Amino acid sequence: MIDEQKRAQLVEWVYEAGRLALSFRTALGVQSKADGSLVTAADRAVEAYLRPLLLELQPGVVWGEEQGFAGDEDEPLWLIDPIDGTSNFAFGQPLWGVSVGLRKGGKLVLGAVYLPELDEMYAAHLGGGATCNGGPLPMLDTSPTQPSDLIGYGDVDTYHAFRKVYPGKMRHNGAFVIEAMFMASGRLRAMTSSRACLYDAAGSFVILTELGAKYWTLDGQEFDPATSPVPGLMPPLIASAPGVFDLSRLGKILPNLSGA
Structure with missing residues (x-):
């Protein structure tokens, strides 16, 4: 316990x-x-x-x-x-x-x-x-994203694909923990991640989950971070509170990724 x-x-x-x-x-x-x-x-x-x-x-x-x-x-x-x-x-x-x-x-x-x-x-x-x-820390804001909201992203491909589908201004900070804790503290509304391992993110996931965050793969499937491969890479993910994004549009991100 x-x-x-x-x-x-x-x-x-x-x-x-x-x-x-x-x-x-x-x-x-x-x-x-x-x-x-x-x-x-x-x-x-x-x-x-x-x-x-x-x-x-x-x-x-x-x-x-x-x-x-x-x-x-x-x-x-x-x-x-x-x-x-x-x-x-x-x-x-x-x-x-x-x-x-x-x-x-x-x-x-x-x-x-x-x-x-x-x-x-x-x-x-x-x-x-x-x-x-x-x-x-207060629970995460569940209202839909607005064009002025800030969203963290993990790589350039995700940036270009995401901004074609959802409103918000994309910001890259160069570290999973920065984007995750900026989300926890209300500086970012949501974040995307790619090429991360569970050791990069485990501490952040516990914190964000306690604040009401959920996680989805880019094909729109809800994801439990605890099931991530050890060792190995997690799939590309989106993290936010429920209600921040229209999940029915998640499937439109993958076709916009390079090489998809």
Whole structure:
């Protein structure tokens, strides 16, 4: 069972992980991974710091971006993105964060996301509501999108396809956790995601779900993030509160994607 005590302990550790990442600002140690993405000494240090602590809080297995996954995915599973938005971090931009989520019993049950340079700590556990810096967050707005509303997007193809179907101004922030927490805090009405793994998003999903968010694939099917492959990529998704989009029009997005 996840309780306030475990949530508070996770928040403390994720906060310390964020401060640890900031301490590498003058010694980034940037390298390129095989897939062309960047990794820094901070990414590796943060994940190494969190792994043993999380397994102390809830024994099980871990899937982290830098050290990977080994074990039985049916066990309680900690999901770590030590720095989501590594390119932003490496080039001195403030839009990045530390994300931790826990999947247990087939559900995402606990999550914390810290945005160190904005000093915003988001946390939630299943059935316990969501907070930012300890204060409760309101439920997401369920009214339909308007042309002036802001919507986060994950890649250029999705941007062009989405804007042909739905109203709203598209914004790209370079990190799943930024778009998700901007949605949680009301800065964005919705977001799209592509090429993300569950470790990128697990903490955010717990928080957004507590605020009333739902998730759909681009063919209009409702999606349960807890069923995401481990390891592997999630399908491209849209996240919003119910009522924000006319779901009958979702099927019009796919034909507008390049190569569809």
